[in-house]
Amino acid sequence: MAAKKKTTIKDIANVLGITPSAVSKALSNHPRISDKTKTAVLQIAQNLNYQPNHLASALRKGKSNLVGVIIPKANSHFFSSIIEKIEEVLNEKGYNVIIAQSNESYKKECKSIDALLYTQVDGIIASMANETIKLDYYEKIKSKGIPLILFDRGENDLNVDYVGIDDYLSSHMVIEHLVEQGCKRIAHIAGFSHTRIYKNRIRGYRDALGKFGLPIEESLIIESNLGIEDGRRIMKQLLELKDRPDAVYAAGDYAALGALQILQENHIDVPKDIALVGFTNEPFTSLVTPSITSVEQHSEQIGKVAAETLLKRLDSPNEKVSLNKLILPAALIVRSSSQKVNA
Amino acid sequence: MAAKKKTTIKDIANVLGITPSAVSKALSNHPRISDKTKTAVLQIAQNLNYQPNHLASALRKGKSNLVGVIIPKANSHFFSSIIEKIEEVLNEKGYNVIIAQSNESYKKECKSIDALLYTQVDGIIASMANETIKLDYYEKIKSKGIPLILFDRGENDLNVDYVGIDDYLSSHMVIEHLVEQGCKRIAHIAGFSHTRIYKNRIRGYRDALGKFGLPIEESLIIESNLGIEDGRRIMKQLLELKDRPDAVYAAGDYAALGALQILQENHIDVPKDIALVGFTNEPFTSLVTPSITSVEQHSEQIGKVAAETLLKRLDSPNEKVSLNKLILPAALIVRSSSQKVNA
DNA sequence: TACTTTTGTTCAAACGTTGAAACAAATATA
DNA sequence: TATATTTGTTTCAACGTTTGAACAAAAGTA
Numbered sequence: 001m002a003a004k005k006k007t008t009i010k011d012i013a014n015v016l017g018i019t020p021s022a023v024s025k026a027l028s029n030h031p032r033i034s035d036k037t038k039t040a041v042l043q044i045a046q047n048l049n050y051q052p053n054h055l056a057s058a059l060r061k062g063k064s065n066l067v068g069v070i071i072p073k074a075n076s077h078f079f080s081s082i083i084e085k086i087e088e089v090l091n092e093k094g095y096n097v098i099i100a101q102s103n104e105s106y107k108k109e110c111k112s113i114d115a116l117l118y119t120q121v122d123g124i125i126a127s128m129a130n131e132t133i134k135l136d137y138y139e140k141i142k143s144k145g146i147p148l149i150l151f152d153r154g155e156n157d158l159n160v161d162y163v164g165i166d167d168y169l170s171s172h173m174v175i176e177h178l179v180e181q182g183c184k185r186i187a188h189i190a191g192f193s194h195t196r197i198y199k200n201r202i203r204g205y206r207d208a209l210g211k212f213g214l215p216i217e218e219s220l221i222i223e224s225n226l227g228i229e230d231g232r233r234i235m236k237q238l239l240e241l242k243d244r245p246d247a248v249y250a251a252g253d254y255a256a257l258g259a260l261q262i263l264q265e266n267h268i269d270v271p272k273d274i275a276l277v278g279f280t281n282e283p284f285t286s287l288v289t290p291s292i293t294s295v296e297q298h299s300e301q302i303g304k305v306a307a308e309t310l311l312k313r314l315d316s317p318n319e320k321v322s323l324n325k326l327i328l329p330a331a332l333i334v335r336s337s338s339q340k341v342n343a
Numbered sequence: 344m345a346a347k348k349k350t351t352i353k354d355i356a357n358v359l360g361i362t363p364s365a366v367s368k369a370l371s372n373h374p375r376i377s378d379k380t381k382t383a384v385l386q387i388a389q390n391l392n393y394q395p396n397h398l399a400s401a402l403r404k405g406k407s408n409l410v411g412v413i414i415p416k417a418n419s420h421f422f423s424s425i426i427e428k429i430e431e432v433l434n435e436k437g438y439n440v441i442i443a444q445s446n447e448s449y450k451k452e453c454k455s456i457d458a459l460l461y462t463q464v465d466g467i468i469a470s471m472a473n474e475t476i477k478l479d480y481y482e483k484i485k486s487k488g489i490p491l492i493l494f495d496r497g498e499n500d501l502n503v504d505y506v507g508i509d510d511y512l513s514s515h516m517v518i519e520h521l522v523e524q525g526c527k528r529i530a531h532i533a534g535f536s537h538t539r540i541y542k543n544r545i546r547g548y549r550d551a552l553g554k555f556g557l558p559i560e561e562s563l564i565i566e567s568n569l570g571i572e573d574g575r576r577i578m579k580q581l582l583e584l585k586d587r588p589d590a591v592y593a594a595g596d597y598a599a600l601g602a603l604q605i606l607q608e609n610h611i612d613v614p615k616d617i618a619l620v621g622f623t624n625e626p627f628t629s630l631v632t633p634s635i636t637s638v639e640q641h642s643e644q645i646g647k648v649a650a651e652t653l654l655k656r657l658d659s660p661n662e663k664v665s666l667n668k669l670i671l672p673a674a675l676i677v678r679s680s681s682q683k684v685n686a
Numbered sequence: 687t688a689c690t691t692t693t694g695t696t697c698a699a700a701c702g703t704t705g706a707a708a709c710a711a712a713t714a715t716a
Numbered sequence: 717t718a719t720a721t722t723t724g725t726t727t728c729a730a731c732g733t734t735t736g737a738a739c740a741a742a743a744g745t746a
Contacts, residue, residue, distance in 0.1 A: 006487075008732060019696055024734060034694060054461050055402040056732035059701050064398060066462070074442075075423035083417065084444060096458050099417075099442040101427060115439050118397050119409070228630075257630060264632070284627045287571075287600060289607070351702055362726055367704060377724060399702035402731050 007048040015044050027052070058120070067095050067310065068116035070126035072104045072153070077283050078299050079127070082151070085303030086125060093311055095122070102129040113137045123147040123310045128155065130195065130225065147313035151306045152297075154196060161313070161323060163306045165297045165330040167197045171204025172211075173332045174249050174277050174295065179212045181340040183247035183275055187220040189234050189259065191251045198223075201251050201279070220245055224255065231258020239266060246274055247338070253278040253285050256292050260337070276337040290336035297330050350391040358387050370395070401463070410438050410653065411459035413469035415447045415496070420626050421642050422470070425494070428646030429468060436654055438465070445472040456480045466490040466653045471498065473538065473568065490656035494649045495640075497539060504656070504666060506649045508640045508673040510540045514547025515554075516675045517592050517620050517638065522555045524683040526590035526618055530563040532577050532602065534594045541566075544594050544622070563588055567598065574601020582609060589617055590681070596621040596628050599635050603680070619680040633679035640673050 009027070013020045018037065026033045026041035044050075058064045067090055071079045087097045098121060100112035109129045116124060117140070124141055127150065138158055141148045154162040178186055188205045191198030202221065209216050219241065224230035231250060235258065238245055250256035256278030263270050270276055270290055278285055278294040285292040305326055352370070356363045361380065369376045369384035387393075401407045410433055414422045430440045441464060443455035452472045459467060460483070467484055470493065481501055484491045490504075497505040521529050531548045534541030545564065552559050562584065567573035574593060578601065581588055593599035599621030606613050613619055613633055621628055621637040628635040648669055 022695060032694060053732050055398055055463050059398040059402050060734045074417040075420050077418050080418035096462050119439050120398050287627060288631055365725060375724060396702050403703045
C-alpha cells in the first residue's frame, strides 16, 4: 500500500507543460528562468511532495555530498563529540556524514576505507587505529584524489592535513602543575611511542622534568595500550619499586582510572601520598572519587577545524594549498587527584 | 596531479573488444557469460584498478545499499555498541551505515530524517529522542515505503517493528533483588511516563511492590530526565522525607550516579543504609566506588536483532509480514551498591 | 526597418550501470 | 537433414538529473 511512485522532475514538468530541463533550472534558481516559472515550479513541487533524487544528481555532477569519518571507537566522549561537531559543520554546507568505526583494528579500518570509497564519498576525515602502521590504505585514498584530513591520531609520513593538540606542551603543563604541588618523583604511564601523539607526550614529559631539574628515571616510564587493565598492572609495578613515585602522569584516562583503583586498594592516599593526572578529560574523571585531574583536548574545536579544513579542500580541489598542520592548545583541568596545596 | 580519470566498465569493454553490458554481466557473475570472458574481465578490471560506481548502479537499480541509523547520542556505551553490531550485520550483506545523532532534540531528529531520506537510504533503524512526541516525521518514512525499525525508545502508535528489552520484567528483577536484601521502602527515580519504556518500568515497579506485599507510596516515585543533576536533586528530596527509603531504584545509571554522590556527601552508607540500583549498565557503574548494581540490556543483541529484522524487510519488501515486536530479556548485574547480604 | 542583445525556454547528450529482449552461433534432438 | 534448444553476446533503453548549445521571441539599438 505504502510504496507509491516517487515524483520526479518530469512529473512537475508535465503538470506545467514545460520541459524537465526548465524545472531543474528553476529548482536550482538559474538566472535565465523567469520568476513566474520558478514560483510555479516550487508550488507544484510542494504539492506533489517532490524530493530530489540525490543519486541521479550525484551521478550527473560527479559529487555525492557524502563525507566519511573514521574513528577508532564512538564509545568515548572525545570521539563522539568530535563527530557531533563535524556533522554540525558539514550538514550546514549540505554534506551528509557516514561514520565508520575501526575498533582499533587495522583490518576493520581497511574495510571501512574500502566501503567509503565505494560509496563515493567526496572526502574523508579520520583518526587512525592504534594498530595501524602500514599506511597503504590511506595512500589509496590520496591516490584517488579524495581529500583526506587526519585528526588526533595522525601520521607525519602521509603528508595530509592534520588537526590535533600540542601533546608536547600538554606534558609540560602537567609536569609543571605536579611540580607546583611539590612532587619530585613523577612516573609516566605512557602510550606506545610508535604513535606520534604518545611519543610527543613522552618527549614533553622528559624535557619538562629536565626543565625543573628533576632526574629522568627510565623505570618510571612504562609504555602500554592505556586501558584500565594496563593502568592497574603498571601501577602495581610502580608500587613495587623500592623508591616509590610521589606522582603518576598517565597518558590516558582509563589507565589513570586503573592506577587509581590500585592505589585505593592499597590504601594509598591520593593525592597526599601519590598525586595522579590523566589525559583526555573523559567525563568519568569528574565522577569518580577522588576526581581525576586531566587534560582537556577541546574536542568540539578539533571537530570544527577538521570539518572546516575539509570544506576548504572540497571548495578548491585543484588549488595546491600548502598542508595544514593545525595544533590547537589543550587545557589542564585540575581536580582532587592532584591537588595537594590550596585545596 | 593525483586526480586521474576513473576506469569504468566501458574502459574494460574497450580493452577486450566486447560491450559494456557483457562486462557488467561478467562482473556480477551472470550465468550466461562464458568463464573465459569472466576471467578476462576480472583480470583487466584488476589491471585498470576498476572500482564500480556505486552511484550509477544505485540509480539504475533504485537501491542505494545505505541504511540510516538514528540515535539520541553516540556517547554512551549502550548506543555505541548497538551501532557497532548493526554495522557488523549490515556490512556483511553489502550495506553501509549512515549514523545520525538527534542529541535528544526533536528538531535535530527531523533534520536527520530528511537528510537520510534525501540520501535515499534503503531503510532506517532508529531510537527516538526523549523529546519526541509528534510522530509526523516517522510517518513520513513509513509513507515513503521505507522500512523502519525502532529499538529501545519506540512508540506503539507507529505500528512498526520494534526491538527492546522487557522493561516491565526488569523492574520485577530489580525489586525482587532489593527485597531479598531486606529492603522494605524502595524509592523509584523514574523516567517520564510518557515514554513507553519508562512507563513500563514504573508499572513493573508498582506491580512488583504489590507482589511482595509492600505498600506503594507516591512520594517515593519521582519522574525526571534521568541526568546526573536530576539524580542529585531527587535524592536530596528523598532524604528530606521524614520516613527515608532504604533503597533507591533509578531508571537510568546517570541518575543513579547523581544519587550516589548525594548519599556519599551526606555520609550515608551504601548499601547498608540505603541500597542503590541503576539501569543500562553503563561502564562507569563498575568503576565507581561502591560499584553500582544495574540492568544490562544486551545491547549487541538488540543491535543484531534490529539489523536482522531490517534485512528481512529489505529482502521481502512487499510481503505483508506481521509486525515484529521483539522483547529480549535483560539481566541484573549485582554489584556492591545493593549487596547487603552474602557480600 | 534591420540588426543586435537579452530573456526564457527547449534539445540532446551525458553521468555509469543494468537488464530485458534480440540475435547469431553452436549444440542437441528428432 | 531439419528443427529445437542452449550458449554467449549485443542492442537499446532506462534510472533522474544536469548542462552547454541551440533556438525563438521579445526588447533594445541604430
